[in-house]
Amino acid sequence: MSERRTAATVSVIIAAYNAEKYIAHAVDSVLAQSYPCVECIVVDDGSTDGTAEIVKGYGSRVRYLYQQNAERSAARNNGMREARGELISFLDADDLLAPEKLAEQAAFLAEHPEYDVAYSRVSYFNDKDGSSFTPQRRTPSGDIVADLLYGNFITIHSPLIRRDAALRGGGFDPACNRYEDWDFLLRLALAGAKFGFQDRLHAKVRLHPGNTIGDQVKMFEAKLRVAERIAEVYAAELKRRSVDVRGLVAFHQADYGRILVLAGRGAEGRALIREAVRIPFPNRKIFVVFGLAAGLFGSGILVAAQQLYDRVVKGKRAAKGGSA
Incomplete structure (x- = not known):
């Protein structure tokens, strides 16, 4: 007879700050998993x-850990x-x-x-x-560094990660609390982790209204800072992969611009774009045209075009995605 394989335990880590409105829904979705070996932290x-009282009300089904406020990157590291x-x-x-989710992954x-x-x-x-709506994003498998360098297409709730790989990647940067998931996944991939996509x-x-993703200016500034740090710390590895480090940073600078x-900060944004496009990078011509259009027509027409794009594209995505 073949030896029966023991199911691996999955630890689901929830970082929570003043989350009394939603925390029970999140915990319930973990406890409702069809997978038999789940640890909810x-x-x-x-x-x-009232976050603590709600979580403690689950008793032994949930492990409750407390830390002094240090933001979610530190909380996730503590959970790991x-x-x-x-x-x-x-x-x-x-x-x-x-x-x-956990059973299939x-x-x-x-x-x-x-x-x-x-x-x-x-x-x-x-x-x-x-x-x-369900975004239609890139879905590469294997070594995904080349794709991931230019933007994060993996929401942090999506992956299931082997513990040893997560530790090799170094965990989350406690100083980074916007785009910290992209930073973590990039370092994970650069450390050699291979990613497999499931459709x-x-x-x-x-x-x-409380989402951090709501403040686009702060989010894209954080994205640029992550790109700058990755380019500096992993310069040798990126060079080995034939990545133009200056072009990588220039792309994210133009995107922030x-x-x-x-956001109505046209002069500042155009200046960043003008500086960035002096260096070759993917989709450079789009940013050149965008910067020229902003100078000629101002921010208003570009904001209207973006809003129209969001309505049309996201409307299609919502129709595909069905109800939440």
């Missing part, structure tokens, strides 16, 4: 509301240090996991030992009206 990042599972998954306190990793990370699709839903919808991201223009 909530790291309370110094909450001053305390996790007992061979596989790690992350969830924000206002978001949800699909019931089959754990089975995928068991069948594919060549991959260190399994990732899949996520949908976004509006907390106010329930409307939703499944495995998580739901809640859109509400674009967001500044759309």
